[in-house]
Amino acid sequence: MRASRRAPSRPVPEPASDALGLAIDRAAGARAIGGNRLEHHPDSPRALEVMLELISQASRWVHFENYIIRDDRTGRRFATALAERARAGLRVRVLYDALGSLGTSGRYWRGLRQAGFASSSATTASCS
Numbered sequence: 001m002r003a004s005r006r007a008p009s010r011p012v013p014e015p016a017s018d019a020l021g022l023a024i025d026r027a028a029g030a031r032a033i034g035g036n037r038l039e040h041h042p043d044s045p046r047a048l049e050v051m052l053e054l055i056s057q058a059s060r061w062v063h064f065e066n067y068i069i070r071d072d073r074t075g076r077r078f079a080t081a082l083a084e085r086a087r088a089g090l091r092v093r094v095l096y097d098a099l100g101s102l103g104t105s106g107r108y109w110r111g112l113r114q115a116g117f118a119s120s121s122a123t124t125a126s127c128s
Contacts, residue, residue, distance in 0.1 A: 048074060055081045061091040063116075071108035079108070083115035092117030115124040 025031055032038055035048050041047035055062055055078070062085050069075055086092040094112060096104075098121035112119045 012098070023125050042060075048077075052077065055085060058085055061093075063093050063095070065095040067097045068097045069094070069101045069104055071105045075104070075108065079112060082112070082117060085118040088112055094119040096121055098122065 020038060021032055024038070038055055039050070051064075055064070061066060064078070064082060069078070082092050082094065094117065096119065101121070109119055
């Protein structure tokens with residue numbers, strides 16, 4: 001008989017006290033984890049610029065997750081920014097949605113891997 005190993009318990013994050021945190025808690029059942037910052041940018045161009053700024057300022061690693069990644073002007077801007085961080089020696093990982101990024105070329109994903117970082121897809125749907 002083998003002894004079962006229990007995962008170490010982690011502290012449960014406190015309920016949010018700000019309006020944005022409360023909205024996310026209600027909508028997704030998710031709470032912010034200490035040490036992280038959450039910002040809401042309601043207009044897409046500004047949100048994209050903030051993400052690119054954060055990527056360029058990273059000093060240890062970049063974990064980038066996005067639903068839709070395309071081989072278009074915006075996608076190439078992100079690929080360039082991420083490749084620069086990888087060349088600087090940072091660990092760069094990209095997680096994208098397989099369905100949301102369905103039309104993105106294999107050439108685009110190969111270019112990311114050749115730049116020195118990992119990319120993988122998350123499948124959002126399953127059928128039985």
